[in-house]
């Protein structure tokens with residue numbers, strides 16, 4: 001069993017539950033056996049042989065466990081204990097992280113009354129699965145990770161997902177900001193809705209560690225939003241190579257690191273679940289669809305990322321992983337544009353970039369007039385696109401514009 005690391009193991013156990021239940025499950029892990037309770041599934045996995053053999057052994061173990069209990073469909077173990085070379089790990093399922101942690105804390109290995117996290121209407125049981133009605137329910141109970149989630153579009157996405165019932169890891173260079181946001185959401189929503197993680201997406205070790213932390217805490221992932229990004233505008237004739245490299249490393253290489261390490265977890269999860277779809281979504285930009293004057297480093301990193309999205313989508317479809325990009329227009333009300341000290345509106349006013357503009361309001365009006373729908377992109381516009389991509393089971397490798405008509409695909 002030494003060839004499968006803890007993250008892959010946790011994701012596979014979660015995959016086992018996902019495959020049985022077809023709704024999201026959270027896992028809390030503890031060291032040591034669970035006391036041999038009859039409602040636990042104990043697994044010893046084959047040494048060597050990789051994910052496929054281990055997943056097959058897990059499924060066989062579950063089938064045997066169930067047949068010993070009369071084969072009742074839908075019956076799932078109260079916990080799963082996996083023997084590894086270095087001891088046993090017990091995984092405790094819950095419909096929320098709070099429930100999983102409570103059961104782990106009590107070592108409660110009695111039969112788990114698994115329930116879907118959303119309210120299923122008994123008269124219309126198909127509704128929550130097949131309709132766009134109440135679209136936010138598509139993320140309820142799911143485990144999400146949002147990079148750059150402490151402010152801007154990332155913060156909007158974190159708030160939207162948490163309000164819709166997901167558990168969200170807020171992974172950001174600005175750990176203090178991520179912690180503040182997590183504390184606020186947990187207090188307001190009265191549950192563990194968000195957990196902060198330190199992350200530098202341009203550092204592969206940091207990405208690997210953050211993904212591992214999220215899986216250690218909750219057992220797996222359903223939706224990874226690669227949102228962290230930086231913008232350094234400048235003429236191709238003058239731009240310093242260091243600025244160009246920074247933009248490329250965060251926006252382009254950082255997305256590769258996220259897709260690589262999250263993708264490994266999602267693959268392991270899928271090896272045991274069979275049919276559970278997961279999502280990697282990159283927050284791209286309208287500048288990934290058309291060039292941006294004196295902003296080549298940024299536009300290049302975004303265009304390039306669409307190449308990664310398409311290529312990763314082709315490869316990862318085998319594991320039920322959809323990979324798509326959302327290309328928002330300008331978020332005028334976010335800090336990048338509206339920060340009163342260093343926001344782009346103030347900068348453009350001071351540099352005289354907008355002829356005749358006498359105030360920040362004039363500069364804003366100038367940019368709003370470029371949008372056919374007359375306003376900037378907002379968090380809720382991006383959330384609708386995200387819900388669509390998660391709900392849509394028959395699309396991958398797309399770059400979805402959310403620009404108020406400013407960019408139209410040919």
Ligand SMILES: NC(=O)c1ccc[n+]([C@@H]2O[C@H](COP(=O)([O-])OP(=O)(O)OC[C@H]3O[C@@H](n4cnc5c(N)ncnc54)[C@H](O)[C@@H]3O)[C@@H](O)[C@H]2O)c1
Nearest residue numbers: 148150151152153173174200201227228229285330331336
């Ligand atoms: N603001 C816009 O108008 C706009 C428009 C289209 C697309 N986008 C895209 O949306 C995404 C978010 O942009 P925003 O304007 O909201 O950004 P922002 O500058 O307001 O926030 C970015 C967040 O990412 C974090 N971050 C920066 N570098 C990081 C790194 N190396 N590792 C981890 N976290 C890091 C920051 O700490 C911050 O919390 C970016 O990918 C951006 O390209 C923004």
